[in-house]
Amino acid sequence: MAENEMKRELKTRHLSMIALGGSIGTGLFVTSGSAIAKAGPGGALLAYCGIGIMVFFLMTSLGEMATYLPVSGSFSTYATRFVDPALGFALGWNYWFNWAITLAVDVSTAALVMQFWLPDMPGWIFSLVALLLIFLINITSVKSFGETEYWFALIKVITVIIFLGVGVLTIFGIMGGHRTGLSNFTIKKAPFVGGLPMMLSVFVVAGFSFQGTELIGITAGESKTPEKSIPKAIKQVFWRILLFYILSIFVIACLIPYTSPSLLGASETNIAVSPFTLVFKRAGLASAASIMNAVILTSVLSAANSGMYASSRMLWSMAEDGYAAKIFAKTNKRGIPVMALIGTTIIGALTFMTSVFGTRIYLFLVAASGLTGFIAWLGIAISHYRFRRAFKVQGHQLSELKYHARWFPFGPIFAFLLCVIVIIGQDIQAFAHFDWTAIGISYMSIPLFIILYSYYKIRYKTKVIPLEKVDLSKHR
Numbered sequence: 001m002a003e004n005e006m007k008r009e010l011k012t013r014h015l016s017m018i019a020l021g022g023s024i025g026t027g028l029f030v031t032s033g034s035a036i037a038k039a040g041p042g043g044a045l046l047a048y049c050g051i052g053i054m055v056f057f058l059m060t061s062l063g064e065m066a067t068y069l070p071v072s073g074s075f076s077t078y079a080t081r082f083v084d085p086a087l088g089f090a091l092g093w094n095y096w097f098n099w100a101i102t103l104a105v106d107v108s109t110a111a112l113v114m115q116f117w118l119p120d121m122p123g124w125i126f127s128l129v130a131l132l133l134i135f136l137i138n139i140t141s142v143k144s145f146g147e148t149e150y151w152f153a154l155i156k157v158i159t160v161i162i163f164l165g166v167g168v169l170t171i172f173g174i175m176g177g178h179r180t181g182l183s184n185f186t187i188k189k190a191p192f193v194g195g196l197p198m199m200l201s202v203f204v205v206a207g208f209s210f211q212g213t214e215l216i217g218i219t220a221g222e223s224k225t226p227e228k229s230i231p232k233a234i235k236q237v238f239w240r241i242l243l244f245y246i247l248s249i250f251v252i253a254c255l256i257p258y259t260s261p262s263l264l265g266a267s268e269t270n271i272a273v274s275p276f277t278l279v280f281k282r283a284g285l286a287s288a289a290s291i292m293n294a295v296i297l298t299s300v301l302s303a304a305n306s307g308m309y310a311s312s313r314m315l316w317s318m319a320e321d322g323y324a325a326k327i328f329a330k331t332n333k334r335g336i337p338v339m340a341l342i343g344t345t346i347i348g349a350l351t352f353m354t355s356v357f358g359t360r361i362y363l364f365l366v367a368a369s370g371l372t373g374f375i376a377w378l379g380i381a382i383s384h385y386r387f388r389r390a391f392k393v394q395g396h397q398l399s400e401l402k403y404h405a406r407w408f409p410f411g412p413i414f415a416f417l418l419c420v421i422v423i424i425g426q427d428i429q430a431f432a433h434f435d436w437t438a439i440g441i442s443y444m445s446i447p448l449f450i451i452l453y454s455y456y457k458i459r460y461k462t463k464v465i466p467l468e469k470v471d472l473s474k475h476r
Contacts, residue, residue, distance in 0.1 A: 027209025041253030042191025200425030
């Protein structure tokens with residue numbers, strides 16, 4: 001792969017904040033409330049802890065491969081080289097599709113968030129401005145993307161820190177005038193509510209909240225010193241995510257009972273019932289809704305920025321590997337894959353236009369991308385397991401690796417099994433009620449992935465690469 005065409009401009013602080021910012025967004029600020037409402041405070045905490053541990057193992061797996069072979073195609077390239085080219089092809093297009101659709105969702109959401117302040121302005125104007133802004137950031141330089149994402153993520157981190165401080169003071173009655181302590185953990189059916197089906201559904205919510213952490217693998221190809229920056233970023237991000245998510249869920253659970261109707265009404269654009277807004281209001285901060293609306297706007301723009309970067313790099317990488325048209329492999333003097341960026345922007349814009357002129361098509365595309373992030377995580381776990389086994393079979397020593405994933409082979413096996421459980425549990429209640437429409441919508445990503453995999457496998461007659469023939473060379 002012509003990695004020398006890509007400018008290595010991302011620093012350690014960029015990588016840390018990109019991975020951190022990719023996982024702290026509306027999943028924490030808004031929909032975390034619905035997790036507590038569904039499974040109770042104990043169930044929500046358990047689900048977020050479990051997914052957090054799984055994500056840690058996935059990141060260490062990705063980190064080991066990314067420090068050994070830092071490429072912008074990341075897990076698509078790893079699957080191609082360590083498992084089967086058909087898997088690499090399917091994972092690459094699966095991940096590109098996921099982020100291209102997510103880009104459209106984010107620019108649509110940005111319009112809804114802006115209408116909190118300007119309800120009379122047509123939403124498509126805000127969406128168009130957001131899409132143009134994200135395109136300009138990404139086409140300027142790799143550094144401009146990294147800097148923008150750094151500051152977006154910093155805003156979110158500061159918000160969480162302030163929230164935790166205000167929340168703890170409110171729990172003890174120092175703010176808000178009423179001490180709650182742990183009383184909400186014992187009301188009615190708390191701490192665990194709804195049994196296993198609800199627990200599984202909250203694992204799905206938690207999983208979606210953590211998606212974006214794998215961006216650290218995509219950015220490896222443009223990191224100045226991947227062997228140093230990636231391990232450091234992984235270590236920092238794990239503790240920050242665990243700290244921010246678990247403590248935030250704990251504070252929300254202490255202050256808002258799981259029976260609160262506001263938590264059940266949470267959605268990505270319903271700012272008024274964001275659990276963060278509710279806690280700030282309880283502490284006596286009157287302007288909480290407007291402040292959180294601004295923070296959520298930065299979260300949405302951050303997600304769109306990351307989506308544009310990730311999808312354009314994946315398309316560029318696939319073009320380099322022969323999985324996409326060669327035109328997408330072209331880069332400019334600054335190392336930006338311009339045609340891949342333009343192609344992704346066009347798809348994002350067309351998808352957004354379907355939300356204006358054809359809502360059913362738009363909702364179909366959004367549903368189709370639902371489980372693609374979990375499928376990408378499965379690909380990371382499988383690729384790392386095969387990489388390490390091939391490394392041993394071919395006579396290499398672990399001392400050759402600049403970064404070692406923890407607890408191999410437990411890590412990738414645990415991550416694989418939990419991902420499978422989460423995918424199956426996406427909408428387990430639909431199976432219980434034989435709701436085939438709901439099943440089709442919830443699990444649409446799976447047949448799409450199988451079609452991609454089968455197409456390449458049948459056309460090119462690929463096979464799983466024997467361990468002794470796995471390509472472990474650092475350059476091709």
